[in-house]
Amino acid sequence: MNPSLICHTNSELLEGPVFDHNENLLYFVSILNGLVFCYNPSTGEILSVKLDSPVSCVFLLDRKKRIMVASKNGFFEIDFTTLEKHFSFQIEIGDSVRYNDGIKDPEGRFIIGTMGYPEVKNNVGKVFSYSNGEYKVIIENTTISNGLAFSQDGLNLYFIDTPTKKVAKYAYDMKTGCVLFESYVIEFKGEGSPDGMCMDNEGMLWIAEWGGGRVSQWNPKSGKKIDERKLPCPNVTSCCLDNNLNLYITTAKSCDKDDVYGGGLFYVELN
Numbered sequence: 055m056n057p058s059l060i061c062h063t064n065s066e067l068l069e070g071p072v073f074d075h076n077e078n079l080l081y082f083v084s085i086l087n088g089l090v091f092c093y094n095p096s097t098g099e100i101l102s103v104k105l106d107s108p109v110s111c112v113f114l115l116d117r118k119k120r121i122m123v124a125s126k127n128g129f130f131e132i133d134f135t136t137l138e139k140h141f142s143f144q145i146e147i148g149d150s151v152r153y154n155d156g157i158k159d160p161e162g163r164f165i166i167g168t169m170g171y172p173e174v175k176n177n178v179g180k181v182f183s184y185s186n187g188e189y190k191v192i193i194e195n196t197t198i199s200n201g202l203a204f205s206q207d208g209l210n211l212y213f214i215d216t217p218t219k220k221v222a223k224y225a226y227d228m229k230t231g232c233v234l235f236e237s238y239v240i241e242f243k244g245e246g247s248p249d250g251m252c253m254d255n256e257g258m259l260w261i262a263e264w265g266g267g268r269v270s271q272w273n274p275k276s277g278k279k280i281d282e283r284k285l286p287c288p289n290v291t292s293c294c295l296d297n298n299l300n301l302y303i304t305t306a307k308s309c310d311k312d313d314v315y316g317g318g319l320f321y322v323e324l325n
Contacts, residue, residue, distance in 0.1 A: 057285060057303065060093065061100060062318040068304035069250065070111040070155065071294040071319075072121075079134075080294075080302055081112040081121055082319065090123050092134040093319070095296070103132050103139055108171070111156040113164055124153040124166055145182055145189050150175070155250055155292070157202040161185075163231050165192070165211075167199020174198060181213065183231045192233045193224075201251035201292070203259060205274075212239070212259060212274060214248045221248060221259065223274065239274045242266075250292025250304075260301060262290040269293050269303055269322070283324075287316040300324050 065084035072081045080093040088105045090112065107126035115121055119134040128144035147153070147168050156166035163185040170178050174197065181193035181202075193199075193213065201214035204226070211226045211233055221240035224233035240259070242248055246266015251259050258280060259272045267288045271281040289306040296302060300323045307316040 057283065057320040057322040059315065060302070060319040060321050062315070063089075063091075065089070065307075065317045067291070067306040068317055068319060069291045069306075071250075071292055071302045071304050072112045072114060073294045073296050073302065074114055075297055077118060078297060079119070080296070081114075082302075082304055083109045083112060083123070085110055088125065090121075090132060092119070092121075101134055101137065103134070103137055105130060105139065108152050110153040111166065113156065113158050122164070124156055124164075126152045126171070129164075143184070143187070145184060147180075147182075151178055154179075154198065155200045155202055157204070159183075159204065159211075159226070159228070159231065160208040161228060161231070165202055167193070167196060167202070167213075169196070169198045176217075179215075185231065190231075192231065200249050201261065203251050203253045206253070206257050210236075212251070212253075214251060214261070216247050216249060216264065219243075219247050221251075221261070221272070221274065240272050240277050246270075246290075249290065252292075252294045254295060255299065260293050260295070262292050262303065264289050264291065264306075266290065269301060283322050285315070285320060287313050287318070289316055298323075298325060 067085045092101045105125045109125045113122040129142045151168040152171035167181040168179045177195040179196035196215045198216040203212045211224045219242040220238040223239045246263030249262040249264040251261040293303045303320040
């Protein structure tokens with residue numbers, strides 16, 4: 055069966071899948087439950103660690119089974135060998151917002167966006183860059199900061215503010231970590247809105263469609279859709295590629311009474 059359901063934890067909002075290609079492990083989060091998961095595809099084992107506030111995304115560290123996780127109450131380092139967690143740092147983001155999607159740049163900076171919480175509000179979000187105890191805002195006035203992906207040469211940052219239904223392209227200065235808006239390169243005109251995304255080894259973007267029930271592959275240079283894979287639930291939140299260049303996909307629950315798969319983790323074989 056393609057896609058295949060890996061697990062269903064009854065989570066309202068699964069997000070942020072990140073694959074550790076060195077250790078062959080998948081990390082993802084259940085945002086509103088404050089849960090961080092580590093899935094081992096070789097054994098089927100799923101471990102979890104709970105934090106005391108909503109979590110949003112995972113950043114891989116250079117040590118085995120250690121990750122950094124962004125939560126409303128700060129960034130925590132988690133060791134999935136011992137299941138221990140330790141507070142690391144916080145960015146001043148205000149009480150009415152929480153973190154959402156994030157990515158590390160090629161120099162190791164933490165790039166992360168925010169959005170209104172517990173209510174979504176227009177233009178209250180920002181995208182931050184954090185490194186060595188210092189942080190700065192690199193994108194202002196966002197509503198639901200979502201997908202982030204770097205071009206293969208690291209010279210461009212692609213970014214999704216979901217309500218715009220567009221993917222923006224920024225010039226990225228690797229020395230300073232600053233961005234400069236260049237253009238919108240992809241626009242969604244159907245029922246789905248772009249959420250999380252990842253880039254494949256050919257420089258194409260795989261984008262999860264909230265409300266669209268699919269992940270779709272796009273060429274950021276031409277702005278054209280190349281491929282799509284449907285999911286058995288409408289709210290698809292994010293995706294990442296494993297060592298076999300296949301997709302892990304997170305989803306969320308919807309208001310549809312017939313939606314029994316929303317909130318599940320799926321696997322789609324592309325190769």
